Amino acid sequence: MSQSFVAELVVSHPDLPLTPTVRAVSEMTITLESLPLTRPERSGSIAFYSVTGADFRTFEMSLDDDHTVDEWHVTMEFEECNIYQVRLSSAAKFTTPEIADLGVRVLSIENGDRGWRFRLQASDKERLGAYWEYCRDQGVDFHLERLYSSGPRATVGETDSLEAHLTDRQREVARTATRMGYFERDGASAEEVADELDISPSTLSTHLRRIMAKVFRHTFGN
Structure with missing residues (x-):
């Protein structure tokens, strides 16, 4: 099996899609189920989110006040989870197209500490470094929480700084x-x-x- 690298990180910026909503309902779990992989020329990009929690009304009121959202509606309803289709506004800032351009695979995206927690897989570490640099250039906070490899891990001695x-x-x-x-x-x-x-x-x-x-x-x- 070829070696690959998985990074768990949190990205944060007030204009990332649904960030105002994420910050308003931090007790709920919001998972991005589909994402735009091309750079939007205008507003109208569609994304689907699954939302788990009890207070869907508060979540929906936050969507109404979210400047990154043009419109939304519920596509499926369950006892503890709803699926939302969201049309994002022209104010929304995207980093996912850069991830696709770099050949990095998105494993999951969920709400995190006042931002979005990404789990990414790449064939080499330089691609992850390039995404970090892109975020820095775009003014997006990038906090790497964990990085690990699918291949054998080298042992680093205590004196090997x-x-x-x-x-x-x-x-x-x-x-x-x-x-x-x-x-x-x-x-x-x-x-x-x-x-x-x-x-x-x-x-x-x-x-x-x-x-x-x-x-x-x-x-x-x-």
Whole structure:
């Protein structure tokens, strides 16, 4: 069996589909059952959600006030679960088309801590790193909770530190980007970090991709 990597992460942004609703009804379980995999040219993208919980009325009132939703209706009703068809508005911000473009498979998407919890599968760690970088460029918070491999996991000794795997220049880039808040939504931009390091934004991007690849490799082996 070929090796693949599975990442469990939470993405958050106020304009991601249904995020205002997710934040208003955090006690309910909302699962995305279908998602748009192409980049929408205008409003009208359709998504289906299964919702589990007791307070469907509160959920529906939140949909009415959600700026990412144009219209919705219930397609199936059960005792503890409803299926909703939602037409998303032009204000909705999508990251799922980028996931498809990168060749990453979506295993599941459910509501998480004030955002959406994604479970993704990729053939290599660099694709996951590229999705992280895309989220950062789009101002979407990206919090990696877990990353594991389907292949044999290398054992990392206690003295085998990540820092030892980075070059002096990569350590400088990582420390500068962290200090300037590059990894935070309201932190420094790529251009500002690049200026601080006296390099171009494209060179910074190359450094960050290589650093992230080493982070994944150090944690989960080759």
